[in-house]
Amino acid sequence: MMFKQVTLKHKILMLPCFALGALLLLFLVSQFFMERNTALLAHIESSFVPALEVGRDLAQRLTEIQRSMQDAVAAADEERLFKADSLYDEFLQLFERGQKNPFFNAKKLEQLNREFQEYYVLARKTSLHLIEGRSLDEDLIGELETMRERYNSVKAQLQSKTSQAKEDVSTSFAAALRNSRRSAMIMNVIIISCTLLFGGVSFYISRSITSPLSDLVKATDRIAQGDLTQKIVVRSGDEVAVLGNAMERMRVERKHVEEALKQAHEELERRVEERTSQLVEINKQMKREIEERKRAEKSLKSAQAQLIQSGKLASIGELAAGIAHELNQPLMVIRTTGQFIRRSLDKGTVGVDALKEHFEPIDRNTRRMMNIINHLRAFSRQSQGEFSPLNVNRLIEESFLMIEEQLRLHNIEVQKNLPPNPPKVLGDMNQLEQVVLNLLTNARDAIEAKGGKEPGQIEIVSRVFSDDNAWVEILIKDSGDGISEDTLENIFDPFFTTKEVGKGTGLGLSISYGIIREHQGVIEVAETSPKGTTFRVRLPGLIET
């Protein structure tokens, strides 16, 4: 279906179009009447006025002819009739002119002409008769009568023509006047009606533009206040209506959206509640789990600590022989010194001062033994897991306290490469000592396993690994026969060992790995070959601020 819309453009264009139309109408009407008037006036000018003139001239000529004939008769002078003749010629010429005038009826004019000519012939004849002095007999009187008739007829005709022309002129003028009045009246009517109509149309157009706009404004106010329930209806059928429809769609859409939003909000609320309750449940569960995990962790930690402890004890067990050697050596010194003192006392060859001097190594070795035992006791005690800043060099030295003698007995040379004042690391002395001890024990075992006559060698190096003291590195290098590739994969696994049954627990490196990881450090095999193995331990340095 075609629906023609009256748009704003049309409405706005309507006014000038209407004005133009009215002007055109006025123009046409005035043109029409003016043309009619012009035609009338032209007709008057072209036919009536000349007709009047011709009529007047003809009448004048007729009078003149009559007079000149009268003169000629009165004077009894035939010559004077020539004047009448010339007047007659003029009359005929005028006649010809008159015949061209559309006003005159050619037929009637022809009759007039004929009558005039008859008149003239008669007049001429009778004039001559009268001049000759012919008596007024019956014939002459008859002729005179005829002449009189002709003359009167011609005169009457001329008069009637003239008066008719006059009448026609006045009629035409009256018609022209009537036309002008009528045109003025019609134009007035058109102007008034056009003005009224124009006013009406303007009012209608302005109403039809503004009223939907104000409706729209009201509707937008309502929407702005949040009232989405009322429909926006604009029935103007123009752009405003299009706008209104668009706004209506927007309103409906917004309403839907708001409803959807409301629903979604409610849904969300509901879900939040649901989820919250679920979450509370989950939280409770998680709390339980966390507690369980904490318990598990605690037990794990204690298990780990126990493991470390047992590893330690195992290594103590391993070290027991070595420690025996460690203690044996000062004991031997004490014993020998004791024997020497007793013999000297027996012989009495020794003075008190010399005796005092001999007590000094006893004292020293006893202290050393005490030291070893104290250290052993401290070492075997379970670690508290508390970290404190410690010197790596001291750590190494303390570790050697328990194994130095053993290494010596095993014919292993120890080369310490410890630069002074290394950066401190944060850690547990006891645990780290266990690591070092474990690595040294492994080195000793590796060297021992290799056998050979040449003395084994262990090189221990402590150094700063990075420029900013971020890492401290301990390298322990032995001259053993290296670790095979297959073994290398498993060395940090618990209960993995290559040593003979009863000699190793398989926990040493595994525990060391755990300890170093706990210290955020790294323990790895830096290098291994048949010529020896190098273990590397890296610990984060304590950056002094």
Place this chain on the structure above:
Amino acid sequence: MKYKLLFITCVLLSINSLLFAEEIETFYVIVHASNPHSKLTKEEISILFLKKITRWKETNELVYPVDQLKNSSLREEFSRDVHQKKISAIKAYWQQQIFSGREVPPMEKASDQEVLKYVEQKSGAIGYVSASVDIHEYEVKVIDLIEKE
């Protein structure tokens, strides 16, 4: 010279008129026998002859005046007596009347007999004849000329 002659003629004529003033009429005015009019003043007759009145009062018949010839002495007398004008004046009057298309002059008859014959035949006719003519042979009526009332 011309004016002198004219003057002399006028003087002579006036003398003549004075001489014959009290004379009895030398002409009879006659009408058709059926005409009811029997008395007319000279003025009335003049008017009728100059065709200023074209119908008879009583009968409403057309008036047909009939004149004597221009050169007749009777006519001259008639003009002088009735019209109180000379023939030439009457002539001029008629010329004007002719050419202005108003009226045609009365018919002229060459003799009293012809006049009598015309009047006898034409009802509504009026004429004048010499008093010496025996009018009893014709059925015409003589009008008494009466003085102006």
